[in-house]
Each structure stands twice: as C-alpha cells, then as structure tokens.
Amino acid sequence: MLTLALSKGRIFEETLPLLAAAGIVVTEDPEKTRKLILATNQPDVRVVLVRATDVPTYVQHGGADLGVAGKDVLIEHAAESDAAGLYQPLDLQIARCRMSVATRADFDYEAAVKQGSRIRVATKYTAVARQHFADKGVHVDLIKLYGSMELAPLTGLADAIVDLVSTGSTLKANKLVEVERIMDISSRLVVNQAALKLKRERIRALIAAFAGAIPANA
Numbered sequence: 001m002l003t004l005a006l007s008k009g010r011i012f013e014e015t016l017p018l019l020a021a022a023g024i025v026v027t028e029d030p031e032k033t034r035k036l037i038l039a040t041n042q043p044d045v046r047v048v049l050v051r052a053t054d055v056p057t058y059v060q061h062g063g064a065d066l067g068v069a070g071k072d073v074l075i076e077h078a079a080e081s082d083a084a085g086l087y088q089p090l091d092l093q094i095a096r097c098r099m100s101v102a103t104r105a106d107f108d109y110e111a112a113v114k115q116g117s118r119i120r121v122a123t124k125y126t127a128v129a130r131q132h133f134a135d136k137g138v139h140v141d142l143i144k145l146y147g148s149m150e151l152a153p154l155t156g157l158a159d160a161i162v163d164l165v166s167t168g169s170t171l172k173a174n175k176l177v178e179v180e181r182i183m184d185i186s187s188r189l190v191v192n193q194a195a196l197k198l199k200r201e202r203i204r205a206l207i208a209a210f211a212g213a214i215p216a217n218a
C-alpha cells in the first residue's frame with residue numbers, strides 16, 4: 001500500500017493532474033465526503049486528508065509514505081522539529097504564491113527600517129519572519145497568530161504582517177500594502193525516507209511521472 005498525504009483545497013486540486021500523469025485517479029471527492037481516507041483507481045494507492053501544516057509530520061513519522069506540502073509549511077516544520085527522515089525530491093511548482101511583508105498604507109515601513117525602530121510583526125510564519133528580519137538587522141517583536149493575519153495591523157495589534165500573497169486581493173480588500181517580498185513559495189513532494197527504501201520502485205516511478213507533469217509555465 002502506498003499512502004499519500006494531501007490537504008484539502010488548492011493542494012489537493014493541483015495535485016490531481018500530477019496523479020493522473022502517474023495513472024492515479026482519486027475516486028472520491030473530498031468536498032462531498034466526510035471520509036479522511038480516499039480510495040483511488042489503484043487498489044494499492046490511497047490518499048489521506050490532513051491539515052496542510054500536518055503533512056510533513058505524517059510523512060516524517062510514516063503515517064504516510066509521501067505528501068505534498070508548501071515551502072512555507074516545510075520551513076516552519078523544520079524550525080520546530082528536526083526534519084530527519086523527510087526527503088524532498090521535487091519542487092512541484094503548484095500552489096505558487098509569495099511570502100511578503102505587508103502594512104497599513106499609512107505605516108512608513110522603509111522609514112521604520114531606516115530609523116532602526118522596533119517593529120511589531122504578526123505572523124503564522126515565525127521562523128521565516130525571524131530569519132528575514134535578522135538578515136536585515138531589523139529588530140522585531142514577533143506575535144504568533146494562526147490565521148487572519150490581515151486583521152493585526154487594522155486593530156493595532158501589529159505594525160506589519162508576514163503572510164502569503166498570490167493576487168494581492170485579500171490585502172487590497174483590507175487596505176494593506178505589500179511592502180517587501182521575502183521569498184517565492186511553491187509546493188514540494190515530500191517522501192518518508194524509510195518508505196523510499198522499502199517501496200523504491202513504486203515511489204521512483206511516481207516521482208518520474210510527477211516530474212514529467214510539472215506545470216510548464218512555472
């Protein structure tokens with residue numbers, strides 16, 4: 001049995017064409033069932049649905065043989081635990097976005113940086129944020145949030161946020177501006193190292209099929 005961990009939503013949707021290239025079709029729709037284990041057209045392949053942030057944990061500890069996780073999630077996971085046994089063979093170029101700093105339009109970020117002010121930054125991505133501001137030599141107070149980061153500058157909780165941006169429409173709807181791009185983000189295939197040894201041929205074939213089907217405009 002080969003178990004693939006995916007999160008519902010964009011990662012699931014964008015992984016489907018890659019699975020199809022490997023001849024794998026998920027036979028149940030995660031939006032229409034409450035099941036957490038989905039069958040495929042191949043009797044020895046199944047998909048488990050987990051939270052995006054739990055994908056590296058499942059794969060690292062063998063709850064799944066492989067999975068798909070964003071670079072954002074993988075960096076934060078590696079900062080929290082040692083990511084031993086987690087192999088990242090392929091950037092799938094799906095779920096692409098960027099990690100950026102955003103502020104209210106009336107907050108002068110450049111001036112605050114230049115003056116060496118202490119900046120209050122709210123984010124779910126504390127490892128990325130800590131590293132980014134340390135590299136710039138900017139002092140920050142990090143405020144850990146688990147969602148709706150956009151609200152933090154609007155309520156006075158923080159001066160800035162570090163968040164994922166794709167079209168920028170969520171920032172715009174909340175009158176925030178992107179003031180700095182930290183890094184480009186995409187999702188990667190992650191593989192359990194023991195599974196790679198034990199199910200070598202099966203996993204190699206899957207990696208090859210995925211590699212051949214990576215979106216070309218990436």
Ligand code: ATP
Pocket residue numbers: 007008009010011051052053069070071072073095096097147164165166167185186187
């Ligand atoms: P939830 O939204 O359920 O709280 P989540 O934000 O962790 O969980 P998703 O929104 O499905 O889960 O995001 C999964 C991954 O997709 C993220 O880890 C990131 O790599 C990527 N992603 C997040 N937001 C965007 C976006 N706006 N555009 C493209 N990719 C994104």
Ligand code: MG
Pocket residue numbers: none
């Ligand atoms: Mg989300």
